[in-house]
Amino acid sequence: xxxxxxxxxxxxxxxxxLSDLGPRKYDEFYPEVIKNNKGKWLYHEILEPGVLVHVxxxxxxxxxxxxxxxxxxxxxxxxEICEIAEKHCDGHVRFTTRNNIEFMVDAKEKVEPxxxxxxxxxxxxxxxxxxxxxxxxxxxxIVHTQGWIHCHTPATDASGxxxxxxxxxxxxxxxxxxxxxxxxxxxxxxxxxxxVHCSDIAILGYHRKPPLxxxxxxxxxxxxxxAIAACPTAAIKPSKVDFKGKELKSVAVKDDRCMYCGNCYTxxxxxxxxxxxxxxIVLMAGGKVSNRISIPKFSKVVVAFIPNEAPRWPKTxxxxxxxxxxxxxxxxxxxxLGEWAERIGWERFFEACELDFxxxxxxxxxxxxxxxxxxxxxxKFSK
Amino acid sequence: MAKHETPLLDxxxxxxxxxxxxxLKQAAEERAKNEKGIEYQIPVDVAEDLLxxxxxxxxxxxxxxxHGGIVGVFGYGGxxxxxxxxxxxxxxxxxxxxTIRVNHPSGKFYTTKFLRELCDLWDFRGSGITNMHGSTGxxxxxxxxxxxxxxxxxxxxHNMGQDIGGSGSCLRTPSDCIGSARCEYACYDTHAICYxxxxxxxxxxxxPAFPYKFKFKFDGCPNCCVASIARSDLSFIGTWKDDIKIxxxxxxxxxxxxxxxxxxxxxxxxxGAFDIQKEVVDLCPTxxxxxxxxxxxxxTPECTRCMHCINTMPRALxxxxxxxxxxxxxxxxxxxxxxxxxxxxxxxVEVNPDNEYQAIKDVIEPLWDWWMxxxxxxxxxxxxxxxxxxxxxxxxxxxxxxPQHVQEPxxxxxxxxxxxxxxxxxxxxxxxxxxxxxR
Numbered sequence: 001x002x003x004x005x006x007x008x009x010x011x012x013x014x015x016x017x018l019s020d021l022g023p024r025k026y027d028e029f030y031p032e033v034i035k036n037n038k039g040k041w042l043y044h045e046i047l048e049p050g051v052l053v054h055v056x057x058x059x060x061x062x063x064x065x066x067x068x069x070x071x072x073x074x075x076x077x078x079x080e081i082c083e084i085a086e087k088h089c090d091g092h093v094r095f096t097t098r099n100n101i102e103f104m105v106d107a108k109e110k111v112e113p114x115x116x117x118x119x120x121x122x123x124x125x126x127x128x129x130x131x132x133x134x135x136x137x138x139x140x141x142i143v144h145t146q147g148w149i150h151c152h153t154p155a156t157d158a159s160g161x162x163x164x165x166x167x168x169x170x171x172x173x174x175x176x177x178x179x180x181x182x183x184x185x186x187x188x189x190x191x192x193x194x195x196v197h198c199s200d201i202a203i204l205g206y207h208r209k210p211p212l213x214x215x216x217x218x219x220x221x222x223x224x225x226x227a228i229a230a231c232p233t234a235a236i237k238p239s240k241v242d243f244k245g246k247e248l249k250s251v252a253v254k255d256d257r258c259m260y261c262g263n264c265y266t267x268x269x270x271x272x273x274x275x276x277x278x279x280x281i282v283l284m285a286g287g288k289v290s291n292r293i294s295i296p297k298f299s300k301v302v303v304a305f306i307p308n309e310a311p312r313w314p315k316t317x318x319x320x321x322x323x324x325x326x327x328x329x330x331x332x333x334x335x336x337l338g339e340w341a342e343r344i345g346w347e348r349f350f351e352a353c354e355l356d357f358x359x360x361x362x363x364x365x366x367x368x369x370x371x372x373x374x375x376x377x378x379x380k381f382s383k
Numbered sequence: 384m385a386k387h388e389t390p391l392l393d394x395x396x397x398x399x400x401x402x403x404x405x406x407l408k409q410a411a412e413e414r415a416k417n418e419k420g421i422e423y424q425i426p427v428d429v430a431e432d433l434l435x436x437x438x439x440x441x442x443x444x445x446x447x448x449x450h451g452g453i454v455g456v457f458g459y460g461g462x463x464x465x466x467x468x469x470x471x472x473x474x475x476x477x478x479x480x481x482t483i484r485v486n487h488p489s490g491k492f493y494t495t496k497f498l499r500e501l502c503d504l505w506d507f508r509g510s511g512i513t514n515m516h517g518s519t520g521x522x523x524x525x526x527x528x529x530x531x532x533x534x535x536x537x538x539x540x541h542n543m544g545q546d547i548g549g550s551g552s553c554l555r556t557p558s559d560c561i562g563s564a565r566c567e568y569a570c571y572d573t574h575a576i577c578y579x580x581x582x583x584x585x586x587x588x589x590x591p592a593f594p595y596k597f598k599f600k601f602d603g604c605p606n607c608c609v610a611s612i613a614r615s616d617l618s619f620i621g622t623w624k625d626d627i628k629i630x631x632x633x634x635x636x637x638x639x640x641x642x643x644x645x646x647x648x649x650x651x652x653x654x655g656a657f658d659i660q661k662e663v664v665d666l667c668p669t670x671x672x673x674x675x676x677x678x679x680x681x682x683t684p685e686c687t688r689c690m691h692c693i694n695t696m697p698r699a700l701x702x703x704x705x706x707x708x709x710x711x712x713x714x715x716x717x718x719x720x721x722x723x724x725x726x727x728x729x730x731x732v733e734v735n736p737d738n739e740y741q742a743i744k745d746v747i748e749p750l751w752d753w754w755m756x757x758x759x760x761x762x763x764x765x766x767x768x769x770x771x772x773x774x775x776x777x778x779x780x781x782x783x784x785x786p787q788h789v790q791e792p793x794x795x796x797x798x799x800x801x802x803x804x805x806x807x808x809x810x811x812x813x814x815x816x817x818x819x820x821x822r
Contacts, residue, residue, distance in 0.1 A: 003530070004422055004507075008537040013457040018540040020585035026489035026564075026574040029497065034564050041567040043698045046647040054565055062565060070403040072525075074410030074430070075502035075511040082495035082502075093498070095491040095515055097560070097609050104565075123405030125396025136648030145518060148440035149433070150466060150482065150525055152450035157440065159403045160395055167398030176651035192716035194518040198613035198724075229760070232719040261718060266450050276444035289613045291605035291620075293668055293691045296612050298722050310441040311391040333654050334645075334666060334691070368721040 031092035033062045033106040049174055050132035051111060063111045064104050067118050067130035068141050068166070068173060071099040072149060072159045080121070080129065088114040098141045098183075100134050136176035139169045139324070144186040145194040147205070153262035154188035155205030155279040161313045162186055165203065168317040172324065179331035179340070182324065183288070190261055200337040201320055202284035202299045207260035209278035210253050214270035215241045219249040222268035230267040233257045281306040281316050285323060285349075286338030297338045300346070302353070304360030319355070326352040345380050385411075386428055387435030391442065407434050410511055421507055425476075425528050429510040432476030433526070436468055447474075454481050454529055456536045459589040462547035463532055479528045480510070483535065484521035484548035486556050486581065486588075489574035490564050491516065500543055508535045519598065520558030521548040546585075552761075553591035557581050559601035560608040567697065568690070569603030570621025570706040571734035577601045579740060580747075593751070594758030594767075604702065605690050611714070611725070616764050617747065618711040618725040619734075623703035626683045627692070633699035634659070634679045645695050663692050707733045710746055712776070713765025723765040728776065730787045746780055753779035772799075 009015055027035065037056035044054040052064040070077075081101060085093040088110060094102045103114055118130035134140035142165060145151065147158030165184065172178060185196035188205040196202035218224070228236045228251065235257035241250045251271075253264075260278075264271045283306070287299030302323075306316050323337075330352055331340035341349040350357050363369035385408070395404045411430035414423070426432070436447050452465030464482040471478035485501070501522070505511055510526030517523035527535065539545050548556035557580060560566070562573030580599060581588065587597075600611035603621045611618035636642045637657055643650060644657045659679070664672045671685035672692060679699075681692075693700045710732060711725030732742050754764045757771060768776050777784055802809050 001423055001427075004424060004534075006534040006537040007541070008533050010533065013533075016541075017458070019458055019546075020589060021540055021544060021546040022582045022585055022588075023486040023488050023578065024497070024543075024545055026492060026578055029488055029490075029492040029494050030564065031492075034492070038565075039563040039569075039572070041563070041565065042701075043567055044646055045643070045697075046650070049651070054567070064565070068401060069515065070401050070406060071514045071516065072403045072406070073513050073515045074406050075506050075513065076410045076413050077406050078498055078502050078513065078515065082498050085495050091495040093493055093495065094561075095493075097491075097520075097558070099515065101515075123396070123402055124409065125393075125402050125405040126398075127396060127402040127405060128399050129401055131399060131401065136645070137651065143518065146514075148446045148448075149437055150448060150480070151446060152448045152466075154446050157437075160392075160441070163395050163398070163400055163402060163404075166400035170399045173400075176648055178651075181648070187716075191718055195610070195614045195716040197716050197722040198610065269449055269451065274445035279444060287613075289607045289610040291607060291612070291689050292694060293666055293689055296607070296724055298724075308444045310444065311394045333649060333662065334695070366720055 029092070031062075031090060031104055031106075033060055033104070036060060037062070046136045046176070047111075049138060049176055050135055051115065052135060053108075060106065061108070062104050062106060063108060064102050065111060065114050065118065065132055066096070066134050067101045067103070067132050068134055069095075069099055069101045069130070070159065070163075071144065077129070084114075084117060084130075088117065096141075098134070098143050100141050101130065131170070131173065133173040133175075137178045137180050138174075138176045139172040139178070139182050139184060141173075142166060142184045142186055142203075143194055145188045147188040151188060153191065153265060153273075155207045155274070156188050156281055156308050157310065158186055158188045160311055161203060161281070161316060164312040164314075165317050165320055168321050169324065178324075178328050179333050180336050182327070182337060184320070190259070191263075196284070197298055198287035198289045198296060199299050200285065200287065201323060202287065203316065203320070204282040204284060205279065206282045206305065207262065207273050207275065207279050208305070209273060209275045210235075210255045210258035210260065211262075211264055211271035211273040213250060213253065214272075215243050215248055215250045218251065218268065218270040221270050224249065224251060224268075227251060227264050227268035227271060230263040232261060232263060233259055236264060277307070280308050281313070283316070283319060286341045288336050288338055290336075293334065294336075294339055299338075301361055302350075302355055304358055319353075323353045326354075347380050347382060351383060385434075386431035387438060389434050389438040392434060392438050404434070407512070414506075414511060423506075424508045424531050424534070425510065425526070427476075429476040429480075429526060430512060432474040433480075433510070433512065436470060436474045436477055439470065439473075448480075452481075452529075454532060456533055456547070459547070460591040461550035461553050461589060464550055466526075477510075477526060480526040481529065481532065483509070483524040483527065483532070484517065484550060484556065485524060485539070486546050486548040487516055487520050487522050487558070489559050489577045490561050491520075492564070497543070504535065504538055504543070508538070519548075519555050521556045549588045551591040552593045552595050553589070553597070554584050554587040554593070555596050555598045556588070557599035557601070558609055560603050562601070562603040566603060568606060568621075568693065568702060570623055570702055571603065571708055572736070573601040573603045573619075573621075575736050576619070576734055576740055576743075579736060580743075583739070583744070587751075592755070594754060595761045595763050597751075597764065605688055606694065612711055613714050613722075613724060615714055615725065616712065617750070618714055619708045619743075620711065621706065621708050622688050622731065623706045624731060625703035625705040627681050627686065627703060628701040629679055629681070630699050630701075631678060634696065635677060637696050637699055638677075642696075642698050646697050663695050666691055707731050710743070712750065713763070713768050715763045715765050720766065720769070723769075726765075726768065726773070727788060728780070728782060730785065746782075749780045750776070
C-alpha cells in the first residue's frame with residue numbers, strides 16, 4: 001500500500017488549487033427525454049406500484065421505475081446500479097429525496113424488461129437488491145441518519161431498524177391500499193440531523209441518562225467553557241473534584257436539567273452518554289410536510305420509550321405495523337395519519353392503535369407545552 | 384472467511400428489503416479479491432472492520448465512534464467531518480474514518496460515467512462505502528484517513544470538476560425537488576435556482592462564518608417533496624397567482640371513471656366510484672370550488688393553492704401561469720425550544736434567472752446580515768426571529784407587514800411601540816404635566 005500522490009503538493013497547498021467549483025451542472029446529467037421535455041410535462045400516472053409515466057405536450061412519454069435502496073451503499077452496489085442504467089436507460093439514473101433509485105426509459109416496451117431485471121437481482125443473503133414500489137398511497141423508503149455505523153451520539157442504530165421496519169412494512173411498499181401516502185423517518189438522536197419531526201411515523205433514538213464524567217481526563221481533553229456553553233439547558237457548571245487525593249478541574253451536571261442531547265459530548269469526549277439500558281426508541285406520529293388540504297403538522301410523541309432490541313427491534317416494528325393497520329382501517333380516502341388522528345381525536349387514536357397513555361406524553365417542556373393541553377370541555381370518553 | 388463473526392448482523396440479511404449487511408459483505412469480498420489491482424490507499428479490510436465494529440455496537444447497544452478532530456482541505460472550513468473509532472486496535476481498518484460530503488447535482492440526476500468515476504476514486508482513496516444520499520442531500524463518502532483528504536479533493540476537483548459540500552456553521556449544501564425536469568406541478572425551475580444560488584454563495588458554503596447552519600431547500604409546489612417547510616432555514620415553495628387551468632372534458636372523464644383519481648395512487652383498494660363532490664369539492668379547505676351542471680369552477684381569489692384538487696385530477700387541472708415562489712423562514716428540528724415550521728416572509732416573489740434571482744437575493748442577504756450581527760453562537764435564524772421578533776425581521780429586510788404573515792393577529796395588546804410612532808415622543812415635561820395634575 002504505497003502512497004500515491006494525486007499531484008497535490010503539501011509544501012505549496014495553493015499551487016494549482018481549484019476551489020469553489022460547486023456541484024456539476026444538472027443538465028449534463030439529464031436523460032435525452034428529460035432534456036427535451038423539461039417544463040413541458042402535462043400530467044403523470046402511476047401505472048402500477050413503482051411505475052410512473054409522465055406525458056409531455058410534445059407527445060413524449062417518460063416511464064420511471066422506482067426501486068427501493070439502502071442509503072448506506074457500497075461502490076459495488078452503485079456499479080451494479082450503473083450496469084442496469086447502462087443496459088436499460090442509456091447510462092442515466094437518479095435518486096429521490098427518500099433514497100429510492102429511479103430508472104427512466106422513453107418507451108413503454110422498455111418497462112417490463114427493466115422491471116424484471118430489477119426484481120430478479122438478489123443479495124447472497126436472500127434480500128432483494130432493487131424492490132420496485134414506493135409510489136402513491138403506500139409506504140415508501142424510510143429516510144434515516146447514520147446511527148451506530150458512523151455517528152458519535154446515536155441512541156440507536158439507523159440502518160438496522162430501517163431494514164427491520166421495511167421488512168415488516170414491505171407489502172405496503174409494493175402496494176397502494178392505504179388512505180394516503182404514509183411517510184416513515186428515522187433519526188438516531190434528538191438532534192435529528194434527519195429531521196423526522198414532520199413524519200406520519202417517526203422513529204427516534206433517545207438517551208435517558210445524563211453524561212458520565214471522566215474527571216481524570218476531562219480538563220486535559222476538553223475546553224471546559226466550551227462544554228458548559230454547549231449545554232442547551234444550562235445543566236453543566238464548572239466544578240473542582242477530588243480525584244485520588246488530588247483536586248482536579250472538571251464539571252458537574254445537574255441531572256434533572258439534562259435532556260440527554262449529547263451536545264456536551266460533541267465538545268468534550270470525557271462526557272459520554274451512551275448506555276445499553278438508558279438508550280432506546282421514541283415513536284412519534286401524525287406529522288406531515290405537504291400543504292395539501294390541511295397545513296403542515298409536527299409529529300407527536302405516542303410511545304415514550306422502547307428498548308433497543310438489536311438486531312430486529314421487534315417491539316418497535318410491531319407497534320408501527322399496528323399503527324399502520326389502525327390508520328388503514330380507520331382513515332378516509334386522502335386522509336393522512338395526522339388528519340385521521342385529529343378527526344377522531346387523539347384519545348381515540350390511542351385506543352385504535354392499542355397504545356398506553358402515560359404521563360411522558362403530556363408536554364412539560366417550556367412554552368409550547370400549554371398549547372397542547374386541552375382547553376375545552378369537548379372530549380370523548382374512553383371506551 | 385469473514386474477518387469478524389457477525390451473528391447479530393447476519394440476522395439482517397434475510398427478509399425482502401435490501402440488506403445493507405449483505406451489501407457491506409459483498410463490498411468486503413470484492414475489496415479483498417482486488418481483481419482490478421487497485422493500489423488501495425487506506426486499509427483493504429475497511430468494510431470488514433466496519434461490520435466488526437457495528438456488530439460490537441449491536442452487542443453493546445452503544446456506538447463505538449468518537450467525534451472529532453479538525454480535518455479538512457486547505458482554504459475550506461467544512462465538507463469533511465472527522466471520525467475515529469473507540470476500539471482502534473480491534474478494528475484498525477476503521478481507526479480513522481472521516482466523512483467527506485460531495486455536493487450532489489440538482490435533482491440527483493447522474494450519468495453512470497460520473498458515478499463510476501466517483502466509485503473508482505472512492506475505492507482508491509477511501510472505503511468504498513457511501514450514503515446515496517445524506518439527509519441534507521450531499522453524496523456522503525464514509526471513511527478515509529487524514530492524509531487522503533487533500534489527495535481526494537485534488538482528484539475530485541481536477542479530474543471530475545466537482546466540489547465538496549458544506550458542514551458546520553455555513554450555508555449547507557442546498558437541495559431541491561425534481562421540479563420541472565419531470566413534474567407538471569413545478570412552479571419554477573428548482574434545479575436552475577438551486578444550482579445558481581449554490582454557485583453564487585460558494586464562499587458562504589465553504590467558509591463557515593454564520594452563527595450556525597443555514598439551509599436552502601427548493602420545493603417546486605406546495606406538495607413539498609423536499610420538506611423545505613420543515614427542514615430549511617429558507618424554504619422556497621412554488622406557487623401561482625392566477626386561475627387554475629381547467630380542462631372540462633378531462634373533468635368529465637374523471638367523473639365518468641375514465642381516468643383514475645390521484646393519478647392512480649389509490650389503485651390498491653376498491654374505494655368505490657369516484658365522487659367529485661365528496662372527494663374534491665367538499666375537501667377543498669377554502670370551499671372555493673363548485674361542481675355544477677357538469678362544470679367545475681374555482682373562485683380563484685379564495686383559493687389557497689393547497690394542491691388537493693390538482694393532485695386528485697392531474698389530467699384536468701393545471702397550475703396557473705403567473706408563477707413564482709413563496710419564501711418561508713426559520714424551520715428547524717425541535718432542539719431546543721421546540722420544532723419550528725418555516726414562517727411566511729414573502730408571499731410571492733418572481734424566480735427570474737435572467738437577473739440572477741435578484742429579487743430573492745434581496746431577501747437572503749439582509750436576513751444573513753441581521754443574523755450574523757445579532758445571532759448568538761449556535762442560534763438558528765428561526766430562534767433569532769423568536770428572540771427579537773417578527774417585526775425586527777421585517778425591518779431588517781424592508782418588507783411591509785401584511786395579514787398573510789400571520790395565522791391570526793396577536794391575542795395580547797403588549798405592543799412595543801417605537802418612540803417615533805407615538806406623537807410627541809417619550810420625553811415629556813413633568814412641570815408642565817403638574818400644572819394640570821397637582822401632586
